[in-house]
Amino acid sequence: MVVGKDKFVVLWSIQDHISTAATRSGGSIIKNTKPGEGSEKAVDGLIVAPRGIYYGHEDTVEGVTFCPSSSQEFCSVGDESCLILWDARTGSSPAVKVEKAHDVDLYCVDWSPHDDNIILTVSDNNSLRMFDRPNLTSSGVGAPIHKFEGHKAIVLCVQWSRDRSYGFGSSA
Secondary structure, eight states: OEEOTTSEEEEOOHHHHHHHHHHOOOOTTBOSSOTTSSSOEEETTEEEOOSEEEEOOSSOEEEEEEETTEEEEEEEEETTSOEEEEEGGGOSSOSEEETTSSSSOEEEEEEOSSOTTEEEEEETTSOEEEEEGGGOOTTSOOOOSEEEOOOSSOOOEEEEOSSTTSOEEEEO
């Protein structure tokens, strides 16, 4: 997964790279273009194309995380305060877009490894927010189910503990 200032989320597969390099065949991931003419990347003289390019952010994309139970579902956050949920099976448009997940830039997002419905975001206002996926709507509405406030500085990253005996951790 690649994120950045171009406002796109680009999905790559390491398997495409491995199978392209190993087989050197003209499979569906090989493009007859020159490197630099698009999002493709050269691999040993061959071109490996992204699995998908996802459009929906209006500013820099800061973070992406996959749903723990699905390699086809992921979410991203960006500098325009949006939390976007994507489903690669349904195309390159957002499945759900929460326009104002926070009132400022979002830096990081993590999906709970213990509950596919719970997502955490962190932002420029020193806070974390917890969202419940079923309560997010395609109209951009989605109030957090909990706000974690009290950090004295910007929270840049959040990550759920993979150990079930703990909740989540954050770092500033």
